[in-house]
Amino acid sequence: MPVQAKIGPSILNADLSNLAAESQKLLDNGADYLHLDVMDGTFVPNLTFGHPMVKSLRNKIKTAFFETHMMVQNPEQWIEPMADAGVNLYTFHVEPVQDVVRVSRRVQESGMKVGLAIKPGTEVQDLEKYLSIADVVLVMTVEPGFGGQSFMADMMPKVKWLRENYPNLDIEVDGGVGPKTIHCCAEAGANMIVSGTAVVGASDQSQVIKELRDVVHSYLK
Numbered sequence: 188m189p190v191q192a193k194i195g196p197s198i199l200n201a202d203l204s205n206l207a208a209e210s211q212k213l214l215d216n217g218a219d220y221l222h223l224d225v226m227d228g229t230f231v232p233n234l235t236f237g238h239p240m241v242k243s244l245r246n247k248i249k250t251a252f253f254e255t256h257m258m259v260q261n262p263e264q265w266i267e268p269m270a271d272a273g274v275n276l277y278t279f280h281v282e283p284v285q286d287v288v289r290v291s292r293r294v295q296e297s298g299m300k301v302g303l304a305i306k307p308g309t310e311v312q313d314l315e316k317y318l319s320i321a322d323v324v325l326v327m328t329v330e331p332g333f334g335g336q337s338f339m340a341d342m343m344p345k346v347k348w349l350r351e352n353y354p355n356l357d358i359e360v361d362g363g364v365g366p367k368t369i370h371c372c373a374e375a376g377a378n379m380i381v382s383g384t385a386v387v388g389a390s391d392q393s394q395v396i397k398e399l400r401d402v403v404h405s406y407l408k
């Protein structure tokens with residue numbers, strides 16, 4: 188099936204004390220899914236939230252598609268709790284994982300889709316042996332850990348390589364993506380767009396989300 192343009196706002200820089208309302212607002216303004224950044228303070232030098240928070244959010248928001256971006260040292264540990272919390276797509280970094288195939292299978296067996304994420308320093312070709320099991324590949328366009336960083340355009344050859352070799356793969360970009368950088372991502376072949384600061388902080392979220400989706404759509408074959 189041909190890939191579709193999907194916009195998933197990151198709530199990292201939203202008002203987390205008001206997460207359900209902030210998330211619902213993003214969905215009402217046209218978000219296709221929610222990107223939930225889970226950080227453990229070890230894999231990245233920052234700490235956010237875990238499965239209890241995701242479960243609470245799921246209790247308030249019943250039907251939206253939830254992705255958790257697992258910036259954690261041991262993603263295997265959180266598979267069952269996140270599945271139980273109602274996560275749909277479990278995206279984990281391959282860098283700290285010894286047996287990516289085993290972890291991916293466990294994610295699938297728990298009923299979630301598998302996303303494989305790579306940091307800027309990781310070669311995209313390192314993922315090739317896992318692509319038959321991945322539903323989504325996430326190419327980080329900042330060093331993971333913080334929102335509001337500058338987009339790294341030099342990650343685009345990774346996206347281009349993936350799109351040329353895997354035309355039907357869902358390719359996601361995350362970090363510094365907004366109206367100024369979306370053309371670059373879309374031209375390279377990304378179809379799943381995470382955008383934090385640029386969407387959450389916008390005075391008109393629906394306009395920004397629509398703009399991002401329209402640009403991606405215009406490059407899809």
Ligand SMILES: O=C(CO)[C@H](O)[C@H](O)COP(=O)(O)O
Nearest residue numbers: 331332334335362363383384
């Ligand atoms: O994974 C992340 C950081 O590690 C965030 O998803 C990302 O940074 C989104 O925020 P912004 O669009 O502000 O960069």
Ligand SMILES: [Fe+2]
Nearest residue numbers: 197224256361
């Ligand atoms: Fe993220």
